[in-house]
Amino acid sequence: MHRPAAHGTPRTTPRAAQQAASDIDLWQRIGFELRMAPDPRQPLRKPLAYFHHSARFVSEASERARPYLYYVYQEVTRRELPYEVLLIPIIESAYNPRATSPAGAAGIWQFIPATARHYGLHVSRWYDGRRDVVASTAAALDYLEALRDRFMGDWQLVFAAYNCGERTVERAIERNQRLGRRTDFWSLDLPRTTRDYVPKLMALVEIIANPAAHGVTLAEIPATPHFETVEVGAALDLNRVLDWTGMSATEFDRLNAAFRKRYTVANAPSTVLVPHGHATAVETALATLPAHARRPLREHVVSAGETLSHIAARHAVSVAALKTANGLHSSALAIGQTLQVPLPGAELPADPGGAVGTTASAGRELVVRSGDNLWELARANGTSVATLARVNGISPRSTLRPGQRLRLPGSDALASRGAAPHYEVRHGDSLWTISRRFRISIADLKRWNGLADDLALRPGQRLVVARPDDAGHQHDI
Numbered sequence: 001m002h003r004p005a006a007h008g009t010p011r012t013t014p015r016a017a018q019q020a021a022s023d024i025d026l027w028q029r030i031g032f033e034l035r036m037a038p039d040p041r042q043p044l045r046k047p048l049a050y051f052h053h054s055a056r057f058v059s060e061a062s063e064r065a066r067p068y069l070y071y072v073y074q075e076v077t078r079r080e081l082p083y084e085v086l087l088i089p090i091i092e093s094a095y096n097p098r099a100t101s102p103a104g105a106a107g108i109w110q111f112i113p114a115t116a117r118h119y120g121l122h123v124s125r126w127y128d129g130r131r132d133v134v135a136s137t138a139a140a141l142d143y144l145e146a147l148r149d150r151f152m153g154d155w156q157l158v159f160a161a162y163n164c165g166e167r168t169v170e171r172a173i174e175r176n177q178r179l180g181r182r183t184d185f186w187s188l189d190l191p192r193t194t195r196d197y198v199p200k201l202m203a204l205v206e207i208i209a210n211p212a213a214h215g216v217t218l219a220e221i222p223a224t225p226h227f228e229t230v231e232v233g234a235a236l237d238l239n240r241v242l243d244w245t246g247m248s249a250t251e252f253d254r255l256n257a258a259f260r261k262r263y264t265v266a267n268a269p270s271t272v273l274v275p276h277g278h279a280t281a282v283e284t285a286l287a288t289l290p291a292h293a294r295r296p297l298r299e300h301v302v303s304a305g306e307t308l309s310h311i312a313a314r315h316a317v318s319v320a321a322l323k324t325a326n327g328l329h330s331s332a333l334a335i336g337q338t339l340q341v342p343l344p345g346a347e348l349p350a351d352p353g354g355a356v357g358t359t360a361s362a363g364r365e366l367v368v369r370s371g372d373n374l375w376e377l378a379r380a381n382g383t384s385v386a387t388l389a390r391v392n393g394i395s396p397r398s399t400l401r402p403g404q405r406l407r408l409p410g411s412d413a414l415a416s417r418g419a420a421p422h423y424e425v426r427h428g429d430s431l432w433t434i435s436r437r438f439r440i441s442i443a444d445l446k447r448w449n450g451l452a453d454d455l456a457l458r459p460g461q462r463l464v465v466a467r468p469d470d471a472g473h474q475h476d477i
Helices: 014-021 026-033 047-051 055-064 069-078 083-093 113-118 133-150 155-164 166-179 192-209 239-245 249-255 279-287 308-315 319-326 374-380 385-392 411-417 431-437 442-449
Strands: 002-004 227-231 271-275 298-301 338-341 365-367 405-407 422-424 462-464
Touching (some): 026 069, 026 083, 047 055, 055 192, 069 083, 083 133, 083 192, 155 166, 155 192, 227 279, 239 279, 239 374, 249 271, 271 279, 298 308, 308 319, 308 338, 374 385, 385 405
Antiparallel strands (some): 298 338, 422 462
């Protein structure tokens, strides 16, 4: 069900074998393998001039590559491509899978939508394969192999075509052929960005091969796998993976930028990346996950005459929750517009008889109600299943019974030192849903956290959810 995300062996050049034996870090190993050199007849600027004289840019990009570099290195090695390919994501995106260009290119390889479709990358409002490091790397290397074959192994032309498109390069070659001119990269009339692209790559070769000479400090990245892949299936809230692995929201999103809503859906890829060594824990949890834990996201197509109030009432959710789920800033709708409808239980109901456990006013305890489970209670209270189970001396797989009382993590310590409990914002959260979850007013939530009316919450952001003098209990609203 899972596999290590990297495989293959480095090419056995004498220098590669020598460096592998000495256990050097990955950027050093790559630096020893770079071979591309400029035409001595073509004067180039100083290497850092191509990067606004910023050694910091290169250093930060080398660090940002940490989660992905070993995987890409192994794939380039397996396909016997030149190691200069590993430097393309520095130029394209600084190894940031969330990077998006003004032209709509996305991911570390900066695929435009048309090329992404041609190379089989799935792109929808739920999932963007251009930001999936594994899928996009396979597509990028497929594309580079096709360009290599098309341009007879001339890698300067290959990299130029990667930047501006193969037909642009071919037309420039055909034009020079008609005029009886040379057809190497340096002789072609190409767009200015492309004329700079190949020299910029050569400058980067010089910097990575000799970082100290240019005042650049490269990140020390071990030549070991950073992640594994796990197929989790459709209709899964991926916040569960955070609980199963102990990953932070930031770490999960760094590895899984392709999932736009941190949720898997049918007819879209559902392979997630987890830190190396954690795949088994996820597989074990998936094997015992009850069927009712997988709930497909609901959608509603707006018909003529419908309003948000009508749609909210039809699906038993609030207007505010509908707006939050769809990023709406007004109540205006368009006929045919598709809305995501929040899942049942995604917001804490005002009725105390609802499905999510409520917090007792006398202390940090939960009273279990019919239908509650540890995962939903942990998420609703800003903690993990493992922590909630440990505090209560029960198994993470325990079946809860209505009326059972559960202590919340840190309740004693918080009460003793008067500290205000915090909550880490997750995808889909809003001030309204958080205020309902912790039974506080939106006004208090804003005041305690210094929030403006129009502030958009960020996943991973920590919010104070009780006054210091009220730690240990929460307000009714």
